[in-house]
Structures are given as C-alpha cells and as structure tokens.
Amino acid sequence: MSDGIVSISSFTSVASRSAGAFLLSRSDVERLLTPDECIAAVEDAFRQHALGKVPPPGILGLPAEDGGFHIKAALLTLERPYFAAKTNANFPHNSARHGLPTIQGVVVLCDAVTGQPLAVMDSMAITALRTAAATAVAAKYLARRECRTALICGCGAQAAAQLRALFRVRGLERIQAYDRDAEKSHGFAAALGAETRVPITAVTDLPAAVAASDVVVTCTTARRWFIAREMVRPGTFVAGVGADNEDKQELDPALLASSKLVTDLTEQCTAIGDLHHAVVAGVMSASDVHAQLGEIVAGLKRGRESEEEIIVFDSSGTALQDVAAAAAVYRRALAEGGSPRFSFNA
Amino acid sequence: MSDGIVSISSFTSVASRSAGAFLLSRSDVERLLTPDECIAAVEDAFRQHALGKVPPPGILGLPAEDGGFHIKAALLTLERPYFAAKTNANFPHNSARHGLPTIQGVVVLCDAVTGQPLAVMDSMAITALRTAAATAVAAKYLARRECRTALICGCGAQAAAQLRALFRVRGLERIQAYDRDAEKSHGFAAALGAETRVPITAVTDLPAAVAASDVVVTCTTARRWFIAREMVRPGTFVAGVGADNEDKQELDPALLASSKLVTDLTEQCTAIGDLHHAVVAGVMSASDVHAQLGEIVAGLKRGRESEEEIIVFDSSGTALQDVAAAAAVYRRALAEGGSPRFSFNA
Numbered sequence: 001m002s003d004g005i006v007s008i009s010s011f012t013s014v015a016s017r018s019a020g021a022f023l024l025s026r027s028d029v030e031r032l033l034t035p036d037e038c039i040a041a042v043e044d045a046f047r048q049h050a051l052g053k054v055p056p057p058g059i060l061g062l063p064a065e066d067g068g069f070h071i072k073a074a075l076l077t078l079e080r081p082y083f084a085a086k087t088n089a090n091f092p093h094n095s096a097r098h099g100l101p102t103i104q105g106v107v108v109l110c111d112a113v114t115g116q117p118l119a120v121m122d123s124m125a126i127t128a129l130r131t132a133a134a135t136a137v138a139a140k141y142l143a144r145r146e147c148r149t150a151l152i153c154g155c156g157a158q159a160a161a162q163l164r165a166l167f168r169v170r171g172l173e174r175i176q177a178y179d180r181d182a183e184k185s186h187g188f189a190a191a192l193g194a195e196t197r198v199p200i201t202a203v204t205d206l207p208a209a210v211a212a213s214d215v216v217v218t219c220t221t222a223r224r225w226f227i228a229r230e231m232v233r234p235g236t237f238v239a240g241v242g243a244d245n246e247d248k249q250e251l252d253p254a255l256l257a258s259s260k261l262v263t264d265l266t267e268q269c270t271a272i273g274d275l276h277h278a279v280v281a282g283v284m285s286a287s288d289v290h291a292q293l294g295e296i297v298a299g300l301k302r303g304r305e306s307e308e309e310i311i312v313f314d315s316s317g318t319a320l321q322d323v324a325a326a327a328a329v330y331r332r333a334l335a336e337g338g339s340p341r342f343s344f345n346a
Numbered sequence: 347m348s349d350g351i352v353s354i355s356s357f358t359s360v361a362s363r364s365a366g367a368f369l370l371s372r373s374d375v376e377r378l379l380t381p382d383e384c385i386a387a388v389e390d391a392f393r394q395h396a397l398g399k400v401p402p403p404g405i406l407g408l409p410a411e412d413g414g415f416h417i418k419a420a421l422l423t424l425e426r427p428y429f430a431a432k433t434n435a436n437f438p439h440n441s442a443r444h445g446l447p448t449i450q451g452v453v454v455l456c457d458a459v460t461g462q463p464l465a466v467m468d469s470m471a472i473t474a475l476r477t478a479a480a481t482a483v484a485a486k487y488l489a490r491r492e493c494r495t496a497l498i499c500g501c502g503a504q505a506a507a508q509l510r511a512l513f514r515v516r517g518l519e520r521i522q523a524y525d526r527d528a529e530k531s532h533g534f535a536a537a538l539g540a541e542t543r544v545p546i547t548a549v550t551d552l553p554a555a556v557a558a559s560d561v562v563v564t565c566t567t568a569r570r571w572f573i574a575r576e577m578v579r580p581g582t583f584v585a586g587v588g589a590d591n592e593d594k595q596e597l598d599p600a601l602l603a604s605s606k607l608v609t610d611l612t613e614q615c616t617a618i619g620d621l622h623h624a625v626v627a628g629v630m631s632a633s634d635v636h637a638q639l640g641e642i643v644a645g646l647k648r649g650r651e652s653e654e655e656i657i658v659f660d661s662s663g664t665a666l667q668d669v670a671a672a673a674a675v676y677r678r679a680l681a682e683g684g685s686p687r688f689s690f691n692a
Contacts, residue, residue: 021452023369025692060406062419062429064458069429071417073408083408083415087431087454089461104461106367106454106690108433112410115435115450120466122690342686344452344468346371 020343022333024121032332033129035136035165038325042133043140043297045076045324046264050294053077057319059268067091074319076327081112084323086123090245092221101157103127109326117344119330123322126329128158130321132165134264134293135217135239138313140169141296141303142262143237147214148173153206153227153250154220154242155179155188162217162241163192175200176209179220207231218242218250225277229255234308240274241315251312253278259310260290264318273316366689368679370467378678379475381482381511384671388479389486389643391422391670392610396640399423403665405614413437420665422673427458430669432469436591438567447503448567449473455672463690465676469668472675474504476667478511480610480639481563481585484659486515487642487649488608489583493560494519499552499573499596500566500588501525501534508563508587509538521546522555525566553577564588564596571623575601580654586620587661597658599624605656606636610664619662 024032048054057074073085088105095102105123110116139147147170152159155177166172175192177200179185185202193200203209210216210231218227219241229252232238238259240251256278269275270286278284291301293313304311333339370378394400403420419431434451441448451469456462485493493516498505501523512518521538523546525531531548539546549555556562556577564573565587575598578584584605586597602624615621616632624630637647639659650657679685 023688023690025688025690027692055408058406058408058417060404060417060419062401062404062421064421064427064429064461066459067461069419069421069431069456069458069461071404071406071419071431073406073415073417073433075408075410075415081410083410083435085415085417085431085433087419087456089429089456091459091461094460098460100460100462101691104463104691105456106463106466108452108454110415110433110435110451112415113412113437114440114444114446115410115413115415115437116446117450117452120452120690122692124691340688342369342371342688344369344371344466345447345450345470346373346468 020341021117022119022330023340023342024119024329024333026122026125028339029121029125029329032336033325033329035129035132035168037328038129038133039136039165039168041324041328042130042321043137045320046137046294047297048076049320050292050298050300054320059319066093072319072322074323075112076320076323078327082323082327083110083112084108084319084326086126086319086322088123088127107322107326109330119326119333121326121329126322126325128161130325131158131241131315131317132161133325134315134321135162135241135313136165136169137297138239138262138293139166139215139237142311142313143170143215144235144304144307149176149213150215150217151176151178151209151213153178153216153218155184156219158219158241159188160192162219163196166215167196170215172198176203176213177201178203178206178209220250221248222250223247225249225252227255228252229258232310234310237311239313239315243274244272244317246272246276249274249277253281253283256312257283257288259312261288261312261314262291262293262296263289263314264293264316266292268316268318269314273314275314366687367463368465368676369686369688370465370675370679372468372471374685375467375471375675378682379671379675381475381478381514383674384475384479385482385511385514387670387674388476388667389483391666392483392640393643394422395666396638396644396646400666405665412439418665418668420669421458422666422669424673428669428673429456429458430454430665430672432472432665432668434469434473453668453672455676465672465679467672467675472668472671474507476671477504477587477661477663478507479671480661480667481508481587481659482511482515483643484585484608484639485512485561485583488657488659489516489561490581490650490653495559496561496563497522497524497555497559499524499562499564501530502565504565504587505534506538508565509542512561513542516561518544520544522549522559523547524549524552524555566596567594568596569593571595571598573601574598575604578656580656583657585659585661589620590618590663592618592622595620595623599627599629602658603629603634605658607634607658607660608637608639608642609635609660610639610662612638614662614664615660619660621660
C-alpha cells in the first residue's frame, strides 16, 4: 500500500491483542487538551519542581546538516508516575525548501512504574500548548491584575496558542499583533479577532506598540534582540518565548538586567535563553535572577510586588511542561476511549 | 473503546491525508529485518563511524523509582541521512511484579534532511537484533576462522538473536548453553536446537564449558563477573554483551587486561561496559584498548593476528546500531508497503 492507507486487517489484529499505546495526531492533541487544562497541568508541574518532587529533566541535542534534533525528557508524578521523551526536529528551511513545518516530532509517553509506552503523539501541538501555558502561568503571577492590552510579537505558529492562553488568565480588551512580515500580522489579526471577538490590530510601529501594552509576548525566530529597554513602560509584563537555543535572542540585555527576571529553569536559560545573551554581554549573572517560575507558583518567592515594576519571564521551554501536557492529553484520550491504539510489543 | 480495538474510521481518515509514519510492532520488525541484513547494516555503521562520517551519537538517562529510562540517538547517512532516537525503559522487576518485559520502548526514525518522522517501531526486536549483529561483526573479524564450538551464557531474551547472528558468520557445529536457571538453558537448548538443527547442550560446569569453546558470548544481567581469566583457553573470542550500565559486569577485569580488547565505543565502555570495572579495579585504562570495532572493520587497525591470542569484545550497545537497524527495517517496510501508517502531523 504505497498510498499510505492503513492496512486495516493487519492493524486490527495486532492491536486487539492488547490495549496498546494511543496514537494521537496534532489535531487529536488540539481537540483533547484545552488551554485551561494545559495551564493547570503546567502550573502544577512547575510547583512540584520547586518543591523538589521532580527529578531533574534531561536534554540531548544532535546537529544535522540543515537543522538539528532535540530530545527533552522528564518524569512527573500525578495520579501515577509518568515519563515523557519529546523528539523534535528543527529545520528552519523546511517551509521554503520542502513545504514542511520547521518543527516536527513526536512525544513518547510512558508509565514510569513499568516503563510501558502509553501514547505516541505529535509534538507540535504539545509544544505550542505547553509553551503558551507557561506564559499564562507566568502572567497569572507576574502581570498586573488589571491588564487590558497585550502585544504579540511574531505571528507564526506559536502566536495563536499564546493569545488563547493569555485570555484564560487576564481580561484583555485590546490586542496588537506585530510581525516583520505585515501579511502575517494582518492574517493573524483577522483570524484571531474573529475567533476571540476581541479587537486585534496589526501594527508596524514597534516602540509605540510596546509602550501601549500591559503584556508583551515575543515568540519570533529572531537572532538579535528587538525589544529595547527604553520601549518598555513601568508595570509591563514581558514574556520572552522565542529564545530556545543559544543563537536566538529577542530581549535587550539591558531590559533583563534592569527588570525583575523570572526564568522557567535558570540553568537552562543561562545556557539557551535570553538570559544567556545578557550573561555573555556581561550585564548580569545567573545570581541576578529573581526566581524560577515554580518557586513563585509554590509561594517560595514573591511574584509582582508593585504596579510599577517591570517583570520579564525568560521562557526556554522545559521537558517538565512536555510531560505535564502529554499526561493531560493521555488522560483525556483514556477517558474518551475513541482514539486509535497500537501495540508495539506484539 | 476501552478494549483497545482500533477505531477504524477515525484512524483511516487521519492516515489517508498523508503517507504518515510506519507503525511497526515487535513481530513486524522481526519479520522485516533478517540477521544478514542487520549484520551488514551494523557493520557499515561501524565502518562509517571509524571513517569520521558519523557525528557522535548521544545518550541520556533518567532514573525512575524501580528502574530507569535511557535514550540513545544517532545520525547515519545511507541512501539519505537518517536520525533515530530509541527510548528504552529498563525495569528489572517487571516480570515478577507486572508480568511485563524488563525492557520496553520505541524507536523514532526520522529523515535527517527534513526531520520528518518516518517510522515508530518497537525497540525490543531492534535492540536484540542490533546487539547480536555487533557480536557477529566482531566475531567475523576477531574470532578464529575455524570455529566449531560456541558457549552462550545467559539464556534470556538476547540469547536466541546472538546465536542466530553467530551462525551467519561462523560454521558452528556444537553449541553449549549456560544459565543459572537450568530450566532456561534447557528450554533454550531445545528450542534453538530444533530451529537451527545444530546440537545444543545445556551445561552447568561453566569452567569446562568455557574451556571447550572457540566463541564465548555473555548476555546476562550479572552484576559481578563470572568468566574468570583462568577459564579462557588461548585463541578464544569472548563477546561481553550484558554490561550496558555501570552496575553490570560479566568478565574478569584480569581477562580484559590480559587480552586484546576491542570495544564498540571506547568512551562508552569506559563509562558503562566491562571495561568500566577493569578501569575502576585499576588493572587497565582506556589507552589499553586495542581498537574500536569500526576501526577494524574499516581496516584502520588489525583484527586477529594469531591463532593463540584471546580477543575480548566489550559491547555496550550504541545508537549507531539502532539507527542502522531501524533504517534497514524502514527500507524493508517501504519496499513491502503493507505496514500500517499514522500521520502524526494531521
């Protein structure tokens, strides 16, 4: 069957021998995991990490000629212990050269008592949802309570998830969308405006847009910072989401150095986040970080302490979020019972 | 569908949108990958590694309460570049406590030009076949040409694959099978004797069995060496296959120190192979290793140089072998076209 249609007979006979692992596509994950559930799962994972209940997550990277592969793995105990390993391929020229997404991959979720594979799922939706959930958790604790305006910088694959998650934690009334490619920001404004019924404006004057925003999210592929310290007015919450490898940067090191800085994991941000560049620039060190997000969620460190302080969240993306989101998807799939399964050990 | 029967309708509708990744169970892998093909694939991977054509493979380990998870990942260029990440769960009490195999997991195979997932397959058969293939490649270059007798120590999941692979490279006429559990060695002797039509004897006198063997393979879960230097007669080829983490050991450090020692990857064997224990015991260092297997395959270092020398192969198991075997399975599945597929990105 060279056309990729499933061999129904062989598939059924294999799968019926045991329950098998769930197979979940991108649309399955999007259907099964609501932003609210993902935010709650990610918040809990950060809390558990801060309380010392989670072993250190692991990362492994292998460069390839036109991109690279990254594996993030972690354990997390919920109603039972889970393990997840996410293999993501990151090939920046994919869209232009092959008509494929930049990031592709799968998450393997296992029972961490027996090791049994429980699910194999697309990584794209997991990555978008768990990254947006971290921003929402950070905004919940670090943005001013009364936020009306938000600016999304970078209207690519991550932007919609970021905005949907932000709406779950703050009553935003006006959104600005910025992208170097005006076609993208206009498309995003139209689509998400229709979906959320909140006015979204595509903007081109970045300094004015930043100055007019209570919340600023950067989710671009930039390799050089574009949000300057001078642009950001007192009281703003800035989430730097795009920098997830050592070559990427979105935020002025001077902005980080002069703000209250919260990371997802300080060690990882020192290696690959915006913090990395601020450290390299010599304007701050890891000891200048106010807290890791989990410490604030768990009440071990203070969140926002005044209406005036600028707080920056450096989000590098952690395996903690992946295992939390993947376990939430799995539990939904199990409750629903309608997704296909495959017995690898058959 | 709580009984795990595939939801035919949803599965078909998803899969028919694109070719998708092959889903391959243990029996699929065993059917698609012959020992000869696996040996050739693994031999080529070691050769490429020695010639500097393969980037360094990566490993990542995360301990769990009753076991642990290990990820091995590597790239390998064949007719096109491939990447594979193998996630293996190793839970030693699984059989007694849960009626499950000790090792379970999946291999994710990707195109290394675009990152696209090509296949998700059970790891058990891949691990058995590629481990046995490394032993066969090593025996091909390091055992005496005229080998008639072999001893398999440890009659668990790995033993049959080891024996089948050995038969492809040496004309063995008599096999001895040893296990602390006599029921296992007798069962193995009966089953593999019937399959191979070569006489297989279950033995209990280990020193006598080692002394009577041209080839000795250890594939046990031992944590303390049991093949002593004194047992091994001149000219023997010994393959230590079981030690794949720092707690496992099968071969007397004095045997390693007094033999010509070949590793799969010296750095890895120094960390987790039998070599690790010999180094810890202070009887040798990594610089005493004669060669990595690939260097011998590529003709960069000499293999067997006399009928008398004892040669030991320390096999810790590498991601090179996994990607070579997984790519071979994938190419067969593609040529055959009958295996089920699933589009994760749908």
